[in-house]
Amino acid sequence: MTDSTLAELRREATYGGEGREKPREVPRIDMSRYEARKAEIADALWTAATEIGFFQLVDHGIAPELVDEVFAMAERFFALPQEIKAKYPLVGGSNAGWEYKTQVRPSTGTADQKESYQITLPRMAPLWPDGEELPGFKATMLAFERANWALGMKVLECFRLKLGFPPDFFTAAHDPQSPEYQSTLRLLHYLPMKDARPEDFTFWRAGAHTDFDCLTLLHQRPGQGGLQLCPGKEAEALEWTDVEPLPGVVTCNIGDMLMRWSDDRLLSTLHRVRMPKPQEPQGSRYSMAFFCQANRDAVIQGPERRYDPITAHDYLQQRIAANFAKG
Numbered sequence: 001m002t003d004s005t006l007a008e009l010r011r012e013a014t015y016g017g018e019g020r021e022k023p024r025e026v027p028r029i030d031m032s033r034y035e036a037r038k039a040e041i042a043d044a045l046w047t048a049a050t051e052i053g054f055f056q057l058v059d060h061g062i063a064p065e066l067v068d069e070v071f072a073m074a075e076r077f078f079a080l081p082q083e084i085k086a087k088y089p090l091v092g093g094s095n096a097g098w099e100y101k102t103q104v105r106p107s108t109g110t111a112d113q114k115e116s117y118q119i120t121l122p123r124m125a126p127l128w129p130d131g132e133e134l135p136g137f138k139a140t141m142l143a144f145e146r147a148n149w150a151l152g153m154k155v156l157e158c159f160r161l162k163l164g165f166p167p168d169f170f171t172a173a174h175d176p177q178s179p180e181y182q183s184t185l186r187l188l189h190y191l192p193m194k195d196a197r198p199e200d201f202t203f204w205r206a207g208a209h210t211d212f213d214c215l216t217l218l219h220q221r222p223g224q225g226g227l228q229l230c231p232g233k234e235a236e237a238l239e240w241t242d243v244e245p246l247p248g249v250v251t252c253n254i255g256d257m258l259m260r261w262s263d264d265r266l267l268s269t270l271h272r273v274r275m276p277k278p279q280e281p282q283g284s285r286y287s288m289a290f291f292c293q294a295n296r297d298a299v300i301q302g303p304e305r306r307y308d309p310i311t312a313h314d315y316l317q318q319r320i321a322a323n324f325a326k327g
Helices: 003-012 038-051 064-078 137-163 169-173 198-202 232-237 256-261 312-323
Strands: 028-030 054-058 097-100 114-119 184-190 204-209 215-220 227-230 239-242 250-254 270-274 285-292
Touching: 028 038, 038 054, 038 137, 064 114, 064 137, 064 184, 064 215, 064 285, 137 169, 137 184, 137 215, 137 256, 137 285, 256 312
Parallel strands: 028 054
Antiparallel strands: 054 250, 097 114, 114 184, 184 285, 204 270, 215 250, 215 285, 227 239, 227 270
């Protein structure tokens, strides 16, 4: 591992404590009339990303009907028998397929209380449920994957303007036509609490971490909260803010890859998913995340060349290896 990657992992390993909760206002950024308002949107995104590292997008163009359809389809997938889901396993290093309680965060040293199914297009040939098991699944997920990619590229294009890279720089680095494409759509099912004991409420559905991508787009389901964010400039204080799941809102955070690519000007955001509080519903929680991850052969180096160049493949493999249980 490079020295900078090791530093990121050492930092993440210190984030396992409960910390404190602190109310904050999450910036909302209107993406409507994007081409006509690109400079204005870029200013708003840059301020949010350099000050706190997270923000929410509204009027973003992803149809709410599609979001609802994908949530319903995700629930049907996770309701399949274990033996069927096990036919489509997450293969080590592939970032594609189904896993159950295998992600171990450096911040906690214990497995996240969830299962997930990851869609990384060039690696999906053996991993789609068939039509008998889940009719319509592949078509729905492909449509949703592409809608999120298009929105992510709009956000990254705004950052490209501010960083001074050539036109379409990040779009080329995330080219879905390339066999090196590795952006990922991840369906998430956080497990329900059953017969909860008092100590169970002190655990995490997903331990504190930063993402290792460029940009994460998160869709939450109203009534299924738990996401907490700790802004980039305040991470050492470990003061956490609940992000209420609202319809029509996409919550975004900067990842470590883009932080490095920007010479640390854009701030990777620490986040976690807490257990429900005793007075809150304790059933399943579903969410969907799209990770804008540069193509495997893209070379990551900022305009000021603060860090040595590294391919996105090497960078991502280092981070995946540190976050998933062996075997």
